[in-house]
Amino acid sequence: MVKNKEKSKISLLVWNLSTNDGFIRASLLQTALKKLGHETEILGFLFGKNLYEAIPRNTGIYAVEGTNYPNFFKSVGKLFKHIQGDIIYAIKPQPASFGVALLNRFYTHRPVIVDIDDWEMSWHGGDNWYYRPTLKQLARDVLKQDGALRNPNHPLYLKWMDNLVKKADAVTVNTKFLQQRFGGTFIPNGKDTSLFHPAQYDSNASKNRYGLSGYRILMFPGAPRPYKGLEDVLIALDKINQPDLKLAIVGGSPYDDYDKELQQQWGRWIVKLPKYPVDVMPDVVAAADVIVVPQRDTPETRAQFPLKLTDGMAMAKPILSTKVGDIPDILGESGYLVEPSSPEQIAEQIQLIFQNLDAANELGRKARERCVEKYSIEAMASSLKSVISRL
Incomplete structure (x- = not known):
């Protein structure tokens, strides 16, 4: 012992x-x-x-x-x-x-x-x-x-x-x-909520830095895989069909060519960003208008705690995710939840968020409070x- x-x-x-x-x-x-x-x-x-x-x-x-x-x-x-x-x-x-x-x-x-x-x-x-x-x-x-x-x-x-x-x-x-x-x-x-602190970053400056100015940015700060549901977001963007809406994928897939497949089919909606060190990620996330974590309902996802959730929560971003595994409990009342594999519901929520961005940002602030209390280091x-x- x-x-x-x-x-x-x-x-x-x-x-x-x-x-x-x-x-x-x-x-x-x-x-x-x-x-x-x-x-x-x-x-x-x-x-x-x-x-x-x-x-x-x-x-x-x-x-x-x-x-x-x-x-x-x-x-x-x-x-x-x-x-x-x-x-x-x-x-x-x-x-x-x-x-x-x-x-x-x-x-x-x-x-x-x-x-x-x-x-x-x-x-x-x-x-x-x-x-x-x-x-x-x-x-x-x-x-x-x-x-x-x-x-x-x-x-x-x-x-x-x-x-x-x-x-x-x-x-x-x-x-x-x-x-x-x-x-x-x-x-x-947990998340280092002192490093991931929105007061230390300027969203517009971050958008300029990463070539995202002029767009409304949905961000997925992770490696795309089929079970992570990015296709559902891209189908939703097809339905909405507003050219200033973009999905920024940070890092790409180290496992296979799945992100290239997404680019081939939905390239007009995708902005691909490279991998960044952990200490740079808060600045990257600051450039997002909404963090999307559209997990599909699979044996893999039911067991997971997506780190992307606390990226967005700590940075006080509106979060759009799915009712899979622990996600509803993690977000509580501080985010937007839809059924998994439902591009129609995702499209509705994206439009709702941008129609009332002040209310969405207020939910983001509540998400940060929840992150500090429950999901900090x-x-x-x-x-x-x-x-x-x-x-």
Whole structure:
């Protein structure tokens, strides 16, 4: 168990530091833990060539090359030598984070927390996924150099990790869906509301800076994927057919060419902006008139807490979103909600917002108040304090 001292050092393990899949949540938790006075470190694997481009290069993150089995065990051994924390905080129930943490506990007896901010199996069919190979297929998957079971991220291992969550010393989650499934303490996706503060930015100046002047801007500050519902917004813009309305997509998709497909079909409505570091994002969001988070109703989205919501809430922007998962609870009465996959309702709400922009901006101010109260870094820290103290 943790040594009897006032503040513990906490090691946050991220399964893949080549993407944002885990790092952003780890960074938020790290900031909250620092507010509580804990020393922290972030460690993990690179299942890609480089660190995720939004990771500041001076953060002292330690990364080991991620490989397939059996060489992956050598990578784990390298990482073990650098884990200095009294507590291991695994980000996501992945073999390369939670699995490594449990293995480390076996040798060191350091307590393990697992943080769950997505249902990993939802990407593979959820509870309906099964691995039932023939003996021949099993042999291929295990013995061939590119065999499926040599990949540490294979769904079979993810399913095992789900079943091992109860073995953690503590569990943290960021949605009610995940809490109902795995238990644990609710820790929201907090926002640095002092950095994301509308008083520090000029919306018109931001529009000029990013080439958005003269337009009414709906902004999606994230990576487009089919389940995120951007097609519904674009169909709505087709229906409204007002050329000064634009959808600004910030960052594009690092996963596939989906954003290019959107551009090909609806390019006249889209303004594409590049990726920006976290400390620049408040200035980017300041250029928006409305933040749109049009999630569709899928197993993936029901488990998620979209960070884009708190981007907009912290910056006091009107938010248009859908009744999916925790979104209605996150927004409360401080945003505009429509049914998922409903371009007609989205079109109606866009027109309503711009017909009475003063009322929409007042809702945005209420959204900021709600964000400061419930979804700030301070709110995260308050919940984390009890989790750490129990260990």
